[in-house]
Amino acid sequence: MHDNYTRGCPLKYIDPEITSNLKIAYSGKLNIFNWLNEIPKGIKKEELYEVRFKNTRKGYFYNSSDLRLNTGDIVAVEASPGHDIGIISLKGPLVLYQLKKLRISPDEAFKVIYRKAKPNDIEKWKEAIEMEEETMIASRQISSDLKLEMKIGDVEYQGDKTKAIFYYIADERVDFRQLIKVLADRFKIRVEMRQIGARQEAGRIGGIGSCGRELCCSTWISNFISVTTNAARYQELSLNPQKLAGQCGKLKCCLNYEIDSYMDERKNFPPTEVTLNTNLGRANYVKTDVFRHIMWYALEGGNGIIPLAVEKIHDIIEQNKNGKTAEVTIIKTQAPADPTSLDFSNVVGQESLTRFDKGKVKNKKSNRRKKPFKRRDNPTNT
Numbered sequence: 001m002h003d004n005y006t007r008g009c010p011l012k013y014i015d016p017e018i019t020s021n022l023k024i025a026y027s028g029k030l031n032i033f034n035w036l037n038e039i040p041k042g043i044k045k046e047e048l049y050e051v052r053f054k055n056t057r058k059g060y061f062y063n064s065s066d067l068r069l070n071t072g073d074i075v076a077v078e079a080s081p082g083h084d085i086g087i088i089s090l091k092g093p094l095v096l097y098q099l100k101k102l103r104i105s106p107d108e109a110f111k112v113i114y115r116k117a118k119p120n121d122i123e124k125w126k127e128a129i130e131m132e133e134e135t136m137i138a139s140r141q142i143s144s145d146l147k148l149e150m151k152i153g154d155v156e157y158q159g160d161k162t163k164a165i166f167y168y169i170a171d172e173r174v175d176f177r178q179l180i181k182v183l184a185d186r187f188k189i190r191v192e193m194r195q196i197g198a199r200q201e202a203g204r205i206g207g208i209g210s211c212g213r214e215l216c217c218s219t220w221i222s223n224f225i226s227v228t229t230n231a232a233r234y235q236e237l238s239l240n241p242q243k244l245a246g247q248c249g250k251l252k253c254c255l256n257y258e259i260d261s262y263m264d265e266r267k268n269f270p271p272t273e274v275t276l277n278t279n280l281g282r283a284n285y286v287k288t289d290v291f292r293h294i295m296w297y298a299l300e301g302g303n304g305i306i307p308l309a310v311e312k313i314h315d316i317i318e319q320n321k322n323g324k325t326a327e328v329t330i331i332k333t334q335a336p337a338d339p340t341s342l343d344f345s346n347v348v349g350q351e352s353l354t355r356f357d358k359g360k361v362k363n364k365k366s367n368r369r370k371k372p373f374k375r376r377d378n379p380t381n382t
Contacts, residue, residue, distance in 0.1 A: 073087070
């Protein structure tokens with residue numbers, strides 16, 4: 001079976017026999033670890049199941065026929081119109097926690113699971129999947145001919161090939177009523193247009209981030225939270241668009257990862273727009289070391305920059321309000337530790353970078369000066 005049948009998740013194992021109990025095991029950001037799986041179950045039967053489709057689309061369905069279903073089973077579920085084919089991604093009590101997380105009432109009227117997918121259902125599902133790429137390329141050409149300012153990024157066919165979802169990106173509102181008529185007449189299907197953002201598109205394509213790792217949006221992020229430049233300001237980052245923007249052209253999602261820690265630390269920090277009157281002169285704010293609780297101020301007249309503790313700055317502001325000039329003592333920042341003061345000493349030289357270098361051996365023979373040869377005369381006999 002081709003990898004496309006995993007519907008956006010990497011393939012691990014597929015049952016070689018195409019039977020009604022075909023199972024697909026997968027891994028990816030759509031996975032949810034069922035930490036209640038080994039807990040003994042009560043008498044109440046499992047009724048709600050989470051079913052995933054292509055990419056990040058999921059749905060919750062009611063098992064009205066009391067089918068024996070497991071994670072990875074391919075099932076036929078109710079759709080509008082007809083039926084769709086999906087893969088069970090979660091079952092058991094954890095489904096109720098997912099509903100609570102998504103703010104969906106468990107008393108809501110859910111669509112039902114019809115049956116486990118039969119061989120003819122799976123064959124039709126395969127044919128629908130193979131049509132998706134061709135349909136996407138043709139729909140892009142049609143939208144270009146209609147001169148619509150939009151990009152169709154992906155197409156998802158319903159399992160029975162009666163309906164298709166067209167995912168598109170657009171900066172402004174697009175009137176695609178004529179496009180829907182052309183697509184419905186061309187492919188003889190019911191058309192649904194669904195707009196996605198730049199972050200969803202980047203997560204679908206994937207790539208490597210500036211940190212050297214795979215993009216978070218393509219590995220584990222499924223709910224995108226808005227990111228603002230205030231997150232960079234709180235963390236004292238340079239407001240450089242080229243460094244703060246990701247591959248989608250928007251602000252990086254990782255700017256929100258540590259923002260809560262920075263906001264907690266800055267709760268008691270003084271305002272930065274206040275000018276301090278000190279015995280060294282007037283001082284204006286420059287920068288902050290948030291976790292060391294130190295703020296740097298530049299003295300007017302180019303007399304240098306002084307670091308001040310947050311508590312000291314509050315005292316200075318109070319004295320300035322009373323019309324007093326505060327006395328400032330320059331604090332020294334902590335110097336790096338002296339490596340000679342460490343207890344460890346390299347006594348054998350095994351950490352030396354030159355320990356394998358061999359010294360030059362002098363050739364003693366070459367240094368000897370050759371004595372001049374003296375010819376000895378034969379003695380004469382007397």
